[in-house]
């Protein structure tokens with residue numbers, strides 16, 4: 001199986017921050033930081049921080065007496081993160097080989113990224129290693145595709161028009177959607193799970209076209225769809241997503257889990 005790593009360019013990372021983060025990823029930050037119990041004075045690591053939405057909100061919570069490091073494998077994501085919040089500590093690194101000492105952090109978070117790691121158990125083991133005894137690891141993943149009322153039928157339609165590269169990318173988001181399997185993986189990685197909570201969070205887009213173009217242009221999909229495929233997908237998205245319109249915008253429900261654990 002080929003692993004998707006969500007590798008995007010600097011230009012795509014700018015669009016990710018400008019469009020995708022406020023539409024979708026920002027809406028998972030509070031469940032993650034609340035689940036982790038992030039508070040004043042703590043030392044926090046955000047693994048696979050992307051353009052930094054979890055890390056900068058964590059920094060606001062820990063205040064001047066705490067500290068936050070955001071780590072990602074893609075320097076383009078970190079350049080955007082650094083532009084938004086230059087004073088925070090942004091590091092390049094691999095989730096499966098964290099460049100930190102044992103027991104270094106009170107809290108380690110990882111949002112919408114476990115599915116992009118070639119060895120997710122190794123990454124969870126690293127998160128456990130760098131978290132102090134009694135500290136917290138909080139991992140957010142999306143629920144399985146059959147539980148997604150909008151993305152389920154939309155991705156089925158996209159798969160009819162797109163090649164295998166695009167279809168594989170869109171299938172990757174949901175691979176840790178089985179909460180029991182994720183619990184078992186955490187146990188293998190040396191984590192004792194204390195809570196798994198399912199949340200439904202909306203993703204907000206101005207229109208169906210805005211949703212499709214955000215999904216495509218700020219992800220690796222941009223390089224995997226031919227213009228003719230994108231046109232067909234745009235045309236067929238309206239009947240599938242149109243009934244998620246609320247007032248003047250689109251409100252797409254997205255189901256996911258926040259798992260909270262502590263090192264064993």
Ligand SMILES: C[S@@+](CC[C@H](N)C(=O)[O-])C[C@H]1O[C@@H](n2cnc3c(N)ncnc32)[C@H](O)[C@@H]1O
Nearest residue numbers: 005025048049050072073074094095111113116
């Ligand atoms: C969908 S983005 C999520 C980013 C961020 N957590 C958020 O919520 O906006 C997935 C991120 O995982 C990062 N990533 C993929 N493989 C990685 C690895 N092995 N180590 C660290 N980061 C990785 C990608 O570069 C990308 O920034």
